[in-house]
Amino acid sequence: MTAAAAQFDAMVPSACVLKQVTKETPDTFTLAVARENGSGENAFAPGQFSMLWVFGVGELPISISGDPSKHDELVYTVRSVGKATHALVSQKPGTEIGVRGPFGHGWPFQAARGHDVIIVAGGIGLAPLRPMIYEVFQNRAEYGRLVILYGARSPRELLYRKELAAWARQPETQVLVTVDYGGIGWHGHVGVVTTLFKYARLHPARSVAMICGPEIMMRFVTRQLQEHGLQEQNIYLSMERNMKCAAGFCGHCQYGKHFICKDGPVFPYAEIAQLLDKYEL
């Protein structure tokens, strides 16, 4: 298929070779995918996602978790939770998977320049935030302090452990990690991610916060951030809904008046504050 045809039809994937599959946790894998047809098309903004198609099985929205400055490959971190994600993480390097996108509006990295950045992630929610973390380190002088608050269910479910440790050693960077259940051998924090706020050194007046995780966690985190004095307009969330097309045609990802695929997945808190408390919206 030619590039022109790909542009013509946003619903048709291009075939990309799976280069590498890395196990992050017992159920989560990072996939590096190369594009056949040149590097320019791999440009993406932190927080954007692709639709990944496993031949004959199904297609899923998956956030790009790699480094936005590297154009030779696209990196995804996938948690195997069902048929399609299981098929995706079980593909052998060398096989091809279908890629559409990138889609959506990502993190407001330009608006965040000149500010401290607070990253709050729960579980697989760290994956869509990792490109933003890379962005901060690549343009370190553009940003103030970087604070990363990350929660997972248990120590073995923590993503990117080596990187977390490396980031923690960087200047002007604070990394706090917690787990719901520590178990033997865990000496870190135990409790939900909001319990980390008391250890975080924040300058709310000059900070932009970016959050991704389960909705219930995001509700509590936004509340905490506001209690700490963060302005509503400096809080951003990445939302998830069922998605079949990512182009605004299928209707599945509607969230109030928003289509998460094209208006999101990242939203300023003020735009969705009214919706977050609505049950079964």
Place this chain on the structure above:
Amino acid sequence: MATRAQTPRAPRKKREPSPTRNSPRAAAEATSKGNGSQPKPNSGKRNAKTASAIEFDRANHRPALITPEQLEKLIATLINDGFEVIGPTVRDEAITYDPVKCVADLPAGWTDEQEPARYRLKKSDNPALFGYSLGAQSWKTFLHPAEARLFAAEKQNGAFHILNNDPIPAVSRALLGVRACELAAIRAQDRVLLGDKYRDPIYGSRRESALIIAVQCSHAAATCFCVSIGSGPKVSDGFDLLLTELVDANGHRFVVEPGTDRGIGLLARVDAKPALEADLAAVESALASAAQQQRKLDTAGLKEFLYENFENPQWDKISARCLSCANCTMSCPTCFCTTVDDATDVTGTHAERCRRWDSCFTQSFSYIHGGSIRTSAKARYRQWMTHKLAAWTDQFGSLGCVGCGRCITWCPAAIDITEEVRAMREGGVRADA
């Protein structure tokens, strides 16, 4: 819509089966498609003469008059030009849009009775060809098909390639008998499927090759409320030709207005005569009688009202009756939601991805890992109605309802969107609840 006065597309010729179609299934489809469309060699040229990309000025063109015989000639001309003419027919005791070859295929002398959960066709003394209102089916069947293949792919040694990524239909269609509300619905789907960041080529190719012959209503069903919405019964734009059928002492005839240069060309080819003042006056009185409607929907401040009434006891009352059957969404001419299905053949080397209409009334519609978001029927009905009457305005700049009344007629539980809004606004209890 001015942009519709565009270069007409020549009906497409028989498609060459692509060399990559090598699976038995794809090959079989290629053959059947090839046989199905009979191209006319010089049709493109003739259309091209009347083509114009400039805005069409309706004021410059006096309405014309044609007889049923000339309508016959119009249909024949379109077929001769390579169009498949789709129009109303009677099938299974209901009006259904199907291919028509001549005037005799149209439902002469039929009218309908519609009420919540009730539809009956009945014979009338009036020989009119368009003397009934809408059936269950809408034109989205032809523009945004209920099922369409997005692509097929072949796999070999872990690599795959996409086959026959050609979403363009083999034949151009002339849609005959498109009512005012249905044109409004087509415009609504245009904004969803063509007007935003991406263009849906499946809809786009069908839409752009379609020739539209609109018909103004002279009678409204009891379920119609286009007047409240402002979408009818008068047709204002978006057609190639606009017919109003008149049956009175002066005979059986059609006042015809062209809406595009292509429409003018067609009128010339059927030797249409200018309409008389009396005919135009008859059109106005036909429209006035269609504007007498029993149902009303108060749209003032409706968006804000529904956003504010996310919690309202009326939702529980509706959901106690709603069967979540999805009839309303299937029959609604603006509902556009779809899902996709993946399938492989037995060897696992040939895969297809198909898109099908979906409905927000299903549980799976809102499924994400861990469970559906809208588990209750209440949440699903609320999503549907709030989308139609509130969110749509924010998303696409118009209501998502055109007042066609299909969801009222075809709801087996007789749920009436206009009544539900009224009951919620009044905060009172329905008489029959």
